[in-house]
Amino acid sequence: MTAPLLSLDNVTRTYMSRKGLFGTPVGVQAVAGVSLEVRAGETLGIVGESGSGKSTMGRMALGLEAPDTGRVALGGALMPALGTADWRALRKRAQMVFQDPLGALDRRVPVARQIAEPLEIHGIGSPTEREDRVRQALELTGLSEDHGRRFPHELSGGQRQRVVIARALITDPELLVCDEPVSALDVSIQAQVVNLLIDLQAERGLGMIFISHDLRVVRQISQRVAVMYLGHIVEEGTAEEVLRDPQHPYTQALVSAAPTPGAQRRQRVILTGEPPNPAARPTGCAFHPRCPVAQDRCRWETPALSQIGPGRSAACHLITDTPSAGMAAE
Amino acid sequence: MTDMLASSVPAEPARRRLDLPWYVGVSIFWVGVMLVVAIFSNWLAPHSFTALDLKYRLVAPFQSFAHPLGTDELGRDVLSRLIISIRVSLLIAFGATLISAVLGTTLGFLAAHFRGVVEQIVLVLADFQAAMPFLILALSVLAFFGNSLPLLVGLMGLYGWERYARIARGLAIAASAQGYATAVTQLGAKPARVYLRHILPNIASTLIVSMTLVFPEVILLESGLSFLGLGVQPPMTSLGNMVGYGREYITRAPWIMLTPSLVIVMTTLAISLLGDWLRDKLDPTIR
Numbered sequence: 001m002t003a004p005l006l007s008l009d010n011v012t013r014t015y016m017s018r019k020g021l022f023g024t025p026v027g028v029q030a031v032a033g034v035s036l037e038v039r040a041g042e043t044l045g046i047v048g049e050s051g052s053g054k055s056t057m058g059r060m061a062l063g064l065e066a067p068d069t070g071r072v073a074l075g076g077a078l079m080p081a082l083g084t085a086d087w088r089a090l091r092k093r094a095q096m097v098f099q100d101p102l103g104a105l106d107r108r109v110p111v112a113r114q115i116a117e118p119l120e121i122h123g124i125g126s127p128t129e130r131e132d133r134v135r136q137a138l139e140l141t142g143l144s145e146d147h148g149r150r151f152p153h154e155l156s157g158g159q160r161q162r163v164v165i166a167r168a169l170i171t172d173p174e175l176l177v178c179d180e181p182v183s184a185l186d187v188s189i190q191a192q193v194v195n196l197l198i199d200l201q202a203e204r205g206l207g208m209i210f211i212s213h214d215l216r217v218v219r220q221i222s223q224r225v226a227v228m229y230l231g232h233i234v235e236e237g238t239a240e241e242v243l244r245d246p247q248h249p250y251t252q253a254l255v256s257a258a259p260t261p262g263a264q265r266r267q268r269v270i271l272t273g274e275p276p277n278p279a280a281r282p283t284g285c286a287f288h289p290r291c292p293v294a295q296d297r298c299r300w301e302t303p304a305l306s307q308i309g310p311g312r313s314a315a316c317h318l319i320t321d322t323p324s325a326g327m328a329a330e
Numbered sequence: 331m332t333d334m335l336a337s338s339v340p341a342e343p344a345r346r347r348l349d350l351p352w353y354v355g356v357s358i359f360w361v362g363v364m365l366v367v368a369i370f371s372n373w374l375a376p377h378s379f380t381a382l383d384l385k386y387r388l389v390a391p392f393q394s395f396a397h398p399l400g401t402d403e404l405g406r407d408v409l410s411r412l413i414i415s416i417r418v419s420l421l422i423a424f425g426a427t428l429i430s431a432v433l434g435t436t437l438g439f440l441a442a443h444f445r446g447v448v449e450q451i452v453l454v455l456a457d458f459q460a461a462m463p464f465l466i467l468a469l470s471v472l473a474f475f476g477n478s479l480p481l482l483v484g485l486m487g488l489y490g491w492e493r494y495a496r497i498a499r500g501l502a503i504a505a506s507a508q509g510y511a512t513a514v515t516q517l518g519a520k521p522a523r524v525y526l527r528h529i530l531p532n533i534a535s536t537l538i539v540s541m542t543l544v545f546p547e548v549i550l551l552e553s554g555l556s557f558l559g560l561g562v563q564p565p566m567t568s569l570g571n572m573v574g575y576g577r578e579y580i581t582r583a584p585w586i587m588l589t590p591s592l593v594i595v596m597t598t599l600a601i602s603l604l605g606d607w608l609r610d611k612l613d614p615t616i617r
Binding site: 062064088089090091092095096098100103104105106107108109117118121122164167 | 509510512513514516517518519520523528531532
C-alpha cells in the first residue's frame with residue numbers, strides 16, 4: 001500500500017453568519033469532522049445536495065481554505081499556511097477546475113496566455129519552452145492553436161472548460177479538484193469533458209476529487225464515492241457498490257431519484273421535509289427529520305461513520321446495529 | 331471527438347478597421363492641439379505673456395496684426411497669455427487627475443485586499459472627503475500654506491480620489507468573490523500580480539471613464555479657485571485666472587474672458603467625448 005496523496009484528517013470548517021443588523025453571529029458548520037484519503041491515480045467522487053459542504057471540502061483539500069480543526073496533508077506534508085510563499089509554491093502541485101469556466105478566465109487575455117500563466121507565476125521554463133508546453137496542453141485537451149489566440153467569450157462553454165483544464169494541468173499537478181466541472185455544460189458536452197478528464201487521469205496518474213451532484217457522472221468517473229449530508233460523510237465505498245447497493249437511507253433516496261435508462265422501475269424513495277439547513281442542524285443524526293426509517297435514538301444519538309464491509313463505511317444506527325437485517329426502505 | 335470539435339470552429343474574423351466617429355476625430359485633434367500648445371508654449375507665444383503694450387490697450391481681435399486675439403486692459407497680448415494659460419491649466423489638470431487616480435485606486439485595492447480595519451479606515455476617509463466641500467478644504471490649505479504650483483497640483487490631486495477608491499474597492503471585491511481573480515490566486519500568483527495584471531486591466535475602462543469625468547472638474551475647480559484669487563497668482567496666468575480677471579471688462583472687451591472660456595469648454599468636452607469612446611474601445615467583449 002502506498003501512502004495516500006492527499007489526506008484529510010477530521011477536518012471541520014465553521015462559517016460565522018449574522019442574521020439581521022443586530023443579530024448575534026451564528027456558527028454554520030459547513031464541514032463537521034470529515035476524514036478522507038485520495039491516492040495517486042484514483043478519483044474520489046463526492047456527492048450531496050447543495051449546502052452539504054462538498055465545495056468547502058474541495059477548497060480545504062486544495063488548501064484554499066484553512067480548516068478550523070483537523071489536518072490536511074498533501075504528499076505526506078502538512079498544508080502550509082494560507083498566502084505564504086510555501087503555500088504559493090505548492091499551488092503547482094494541486095490545481096482546481098471550476099464550475100463556471102467563463103468566470104474563472106480573465107476575459108481580457110487570450111486563452112493561450114492564460115494557460116501559460118501558471119508557468120510564468122512559478123518561473124518554469126524559458127519563453128519558448130512555455131510556448132511548447134502551451135501547444136501541448138492545447139492539443140492534449142483537444143483545442144487548436146487558433147483557439148489559443150481567442151478570448152474566452154469567443155469560445156463555447158465546453159471549449160472554455162477545456163482551457164481551464166489545460167491551465168490546471170500545465171504544471172503537471174499531482175492532485176486535481178474538480179468542483180462541479182460539468183454541471184454548467186450541455187449534456188453532450190458533459191460527456192466530452194468527463195471523457196477528457198478520465199483519459200487525462202489515466203495517462204498522468206493524477207489523484208482527483210470530483211465534486212458533483214450528478215450521480216451518473218460520478219459513477220462514470222470515480223473509483224470511490226463519498227456521500228455527504230450536512231457536513232458529514234454518511235456513506236463511503238467503491239463507486240460501483242455504493243451506487244448499485246446503497247446502504248444509508250439518504251444514499252438510497254439519492255440513487256432512486258436518479259433516472260437509469262434501461263433499468264426496471266424501482267420504487268422511488270421520496271424525501272419529505274425541509275432541505276438541509278446547515279445553520280439549524282438537527283440533533284442526533286442530521287438526516288433523521290427526512291429519514292423514512294428513522295427511529296427514536298436517531299433523534300438523540302449521532303451515528304459514527306463505521307466500517308460495514310471491506311472498504312465500505314456508513315453512518316447509520318440501523319446499519320451498524322443489525323448489519324444482516326439490511327434496510328427496509330424498499 | 332476532439333478533432334471534430336476543433337475543426338468545426340470557424341477561423342477568427344479579421345480585425346475590423348479602426349473607424350472613428352467624426353466627433354471623436356475632432357476631439358482627438360483638439361486635445362492633440364492643446365498638448366502641442368502646452369509643450370511648445372514658449373516658442374509658440376508671439377509675445378511675452380507679461381509684456382505691456384500700453385499704446386494698444388483693449389484692442390479687439392482681428393484688428394491688429396501684432397495681436398490677432400486682441401489685448402487686455404494693460405495691453406498684454408491675449409493669444410500669448412492664452413497659450414501660457416493652456417500649459418499651466420493642463421499641467422494642473424493632468425497632474426491632479428493622475429495623482430487622484432493613482433491614490434484612489436491604490437487605497438481601493440488596499441481596502442479590498444486587507445478588508446477589516448484597513449478597509450474601514452479607507453472608507454471613513456473617503457466619506458470624509460466626500461462630505462467636505464472641496465473648495466473649503468482648498469481655501470484653508472492655501473490660506474495656511476501660501477500658494478505655489480506644486481502645492482496647488484498636490485491639493486487638486488486630492489480631488490475626486492474617493493470615487494476611484496470606491497470603484498476600485500467594489501470591483502476588486504467582486505472580482506475576488508467570483509472568478510478570475512480567485513482562479514489566478516489559486517494558481518499561486520502573488521497579490522501584486524492579481525491586482526496589477528488581472529484586476530486593474532479589467533476595471534481600467536471604468537477608471538478611465540471616471541478620470542475623464544474628474545479631469546474637466548479639475549479644470550473648472552482650478553478656474554474657480556483662480557477666479558476667487560486663490561489659484562494661480564498673477565503675474566502667472568491660467569485659464570481660470572484669465573476668466574477671473576477678465577470679467578471686469580466683460581461688456582467693453584468680452585474677448586479677454588471669452589477666449590479662455592471657449593478653450594475650457596472645448597477641452598473638457600473633448601476629453602469627455604474621448605473617454606466615452608475609449609471605454610467602449612477598451613472592452614474586447616464589445617467589439
